[in-house]
Amino acid sequence: MTAAAMDNTARVWKRSMVGRDPAEEHRASTPLELLFDLCFVVAVSQAAESLHRGLVDPAVSVHHSLIGYFTVFFAIWWAWMNFTWFASAYDTDDIPYRLLTFLQISGVLVLAAGVARAFNGDFAVITFGYVIMRVAMTAQWLRAAASHHEGRATAQRYALALVLTQIGWLGRLLLPDSTAYYTFVILVVLEVLTPYFSERKSRSTSWHPDHIAERYGLFTIIVLGECILRAFEAINEGITNDGVSAHLLVVAGSGLVIVFGLWWNYFRIPAGEMLKDNPSRSFLWGYAHYFLFASIAALGAGITVAAESGAAHDAVGHEAVTAFRLSDTGVGLVIGIPVGVALLLMTLVRALAFARRRADVIGCAAAALVVLAGASANAIGLEASLVSIAAIIAAKVAIGIVDTADEKLGHTTDAPSSA
Numbered sequence: 001m002t003a004a005a006m007d008n009t010a011r012v013w014k015r016s017m018v019g020r021d022p023a024e025e026h027r028a029s030t031p032l033e034l035l036f037d038l039c040f041v042v043a044v045s046q047a048a049e050s051l052h053r054g055l056v057d058p059a060v061s062v063h064h065s066l067i068g069y070f071t072v073f074f075a076i077w078w079a080w081m082n083f084t085w086f087a088s089a090y091d092t093d094d095i096p097y098r099l100l101t102f103l104q105i106s107g108v109l110v111l112a113a114g115v116a117r118a119f120n121g122d123f124a125v126i127t128f129g130y131v132i133m134r135v136a137m138t139a140q141w142l143r144a145a146a147s148h149h150e151g152r153a154t155a156q157r158y159a160l161a162l163v164l165t166q167i168g169w170l171g172r173l174l175l176p177d178s179t180a181y182y183t184f185v186i187l188v189v190l191e192v193l194t195p196y197f198s199e200r201k202s203r204s205t206s207w208h209p210d211h212i213a214e215r216y217g218l219f220t221i222i223v224l225g226e227c228i229l230r231a232f233e234a235i236n237e238g239i240t241n242d243g244v245s246a247h248l249l250v251v252a253g254s255g256l257v258i259v260f261g262l263w264w265n266y267f268r269i270p271a272g273e274m275l276k277d278n279p280s281r282s283f284l285w286g287y288a289h290y291f292l293f294a295s296i297a298a299l300g301a302g303i304t305v306a307a308e309s310g311a312a313h314d315a316v317g318h319e320a321v322t323a324f325r326l327s328d329t330g331v332g333l334v335i336g337i338p339v340g341v342a343l344l345l346m347t348l349v350r351a352l353a354f355a356r357r358r359a360d361v362i363g364c365a366a367a368a369l370v371v372l373a374g375a376s377a378n379a380i381g382l383e384a385s386l387v388s389i390a391a392i393i394a395a396k397v398a399i400g401i402v403d404t405a406d407e408k409l410g411h412t413t414d415a416p417s418s419a
Helices: 003-012 031-056 062-090 096-112 114-118 124-145 152-172 177-199 209-242 246-266 271-277 279-314 321-322 328-353 358-375 382-408
Strands: none
Touching: 031 062, 031 096, 031 114, 031 209, 031 328, 062 096, 062 114, 062 124, 062 209, 062 279, 096 114, 096 124, 096 271, 114 124, 124 152, 152 177, 152 246, 209 246, 209 271, 209 279, 246 279, 246 382, 271 279, 271 328, 279 328, 279 382, 328 358, 328 382, 358 382
């Protein structure tokens, strides 16, 4: 959207909120959507930082840190996803729409402020931030119900489900701590069933396949960027405190290769074409990204742990080593497991776009090898383990490049490769 068009839109107080054309050409993310994403960077960063503390601090339970991470990340991802699909169908970019989106952004920042407390079992702040976002989202659906006759029943069901689940989240705060995780699971199930409940009978929302694919790609870049930022901060701190070391160079080089390789693998997926040709697969495709996004963001915490482990091992016999509880195998796994899960999820989302083929086997094998390389850190050394993980990722990218080149030369006759 050009600056002139945006200025013209801003002078419009209110537009009729009807479903946008899912075949609209050149549909791209708006500046407001980009601002919305930018605010989620704060929440993702807070979640990754809290996970990092839980992994290295002996005073913090790893078990509770992992549970806290996945519960917090669900709130982050689910709020982002709901706005993304709604905006793809009903973005009017008029003044009421912008103001309600600003309210959602405010809720994101409140949620981010409550992330650290949530890791300690206090979900009050993060719940209130989540409710702020969902109140705004409910208002958007009610507005769509009032304007869009064909989608009215669907929009009303969405609004009803949002109200009921938000009552459940607030009521959860009044229950004993012993029920916290059970009630969380129940409410999550209700949340993820909301789209199915809302869309099952009447006209589905008219989301745009290419727009949705772009939006998910942008969030992938956000979590990959979080990995790079956290790695840079940890390595920069290590250089400041102890100078350049072979360990930091290996962590930096391997971390960059891993991040670049994950980016390369993800953006070989023709998600827009798949969503256009097989819209029924959109639920599985969209939900699978929760685990993909969470694993990539967790990788950022893992790279930070790996960077810090060198200083801890250098401090054997000193007080510093007592503050770092992970062995080389533990450090290898906090990188190997997120990378392995990310590769498996990328294999899954590719399988939705392509017929089953050898690339599925390659993706699963690469994921298994990555985890195995991480688990072997004690035997082969942490640095060798990280280099091995990076080499596996690079090899998978190389296989994809070769297959793509073969396709262009006409050496293959089947569907495009998903290696």
